Amino acid sequence: QSALTQPRSVSGSPGQSVTISCTGTSSDVGGYNYVSWYQQHPGKAPKLMIYDVSKRPSGVPDRFSGSKSGNTASLTISGLQAEDEADYYCCSYAGSYTFEVFGGGTKLTVL
Amino acid sequence: EVQLVQSGAEVKKPGESLKISCKGSGYSFTSYWIGWVRQMPGKGLEWMGIIYPGDSDTRYSPSFQGQVTISADKSISTAYLQWSSLKASDTAMYYCVRGQLWFDTHHFDYWGQGTLVTVSS
Numbered sequence: 001q002s003a004l005t006q007p008r009s010v011s012g013s014p015g016q017s018v019t020i021s022c023t024g025t026s027s028d029v030g031g032y033n034y035v036s037w038y039q040q041h042p043g044k045a046p047k048l049m050i051y052d053v054s055k056r057p058s059g060v061p062d063r064f065s066g067s068k069s070g071n072t073a074s075l076t077i078s079g080l081q082a083e084d085e086a087d088y089y090c091c092s093y094a095g096s097y098t099f100e101v102f103g104g105g106t107k108l109t110v111l
Numbered sequence: 112e113v114q115l116v117q118s119g120a121e122v123k124k125p126g127e128s129l130k131i132s133c134k135g136s137g138y139s140f141t142s143y144w145i146g147w148v149r150q151m152p153g154k155g156l157e158w159m160g161i162i163y164p165g166d167s168d169t170r171y172s173p174s175f176q177g178q179v180t181i182s183a184d185k186s187i188s189t190a191y192l193q194w195s196s197l198k199a200s201d202t203a204m205y206y207c208v209r210g211q212l213w214f215d216t217h218h219f220d221y222w223g224q225g226t227l228v229t230v231s232s
Binding site: 003032034036038040045046047048051052057087089091093096097098099100101102103104105 | 146148155156157158160161170172173206211216217218219220222223224225
């Protein structure tokens with residue numbers, strides 16, 4: 001099972017909005033509403049930011065939002081802050097054989 | 112407070128065996144899935160497999176099936192990831208994760224701190 005496709009890097013200035021895409025197939029992203037997003041700062045464990053496409057865990061700022069259209073999911077971060085600079089990974093359920101698959105990761109740089 | 116505490120860093124030689132652990136606390140260990148995620152140096156996350164400690168139901172990523180074994184001891188709220196014969200390419204950080212994998216949701220809400228495994232002759 002190939003990893004989901006994410007852009008290698010994105011960037012934005014403080015206060016701006018950025019969107020990170022995550023493209024899969026009808027067997028994973030397009031087939032289930034089970035896309036989640038994880039933030040990882042250097043040397044740290046990943047942290048859940050969005051689950052089930054668009055739900056936010058408690059404690060995650062509402063600047064973070066998720067959506068999906070067809071086989072592509074998206075994470076949007078509005079009002080960029082310096083602490084948002086990190087790697088972001090999408091993950092999708094991919095059926096009972098493969099189970100879960102991650103994206104390759106996107107490095108967000110806050111200019 | 113939910114916590115997943117992993118065992119410490121390991122340095123092993125190729126061909127050696129290894130078992131790393133992940134102890135859950137602050138929740139009912141048998142009521143949630145526990146999974147393992149690999150991160151090779153400078154690379155992305157890879158899903159390896161998952162176990163439901165309540166009944167030991169275990170699923171593996173096709174990429175890791177036969178390469179590792181996932182198990183759990185519910186009496187001590189601990190999950191394990193083991194190798195019978197390590198390779199240099201197993202060098203990576205390994206994270207355990209708590210899985211919320213039900214009919215209406217699928218995500219990993221808590222992560223361990225990671226266990227760094229280094230395999231070198």
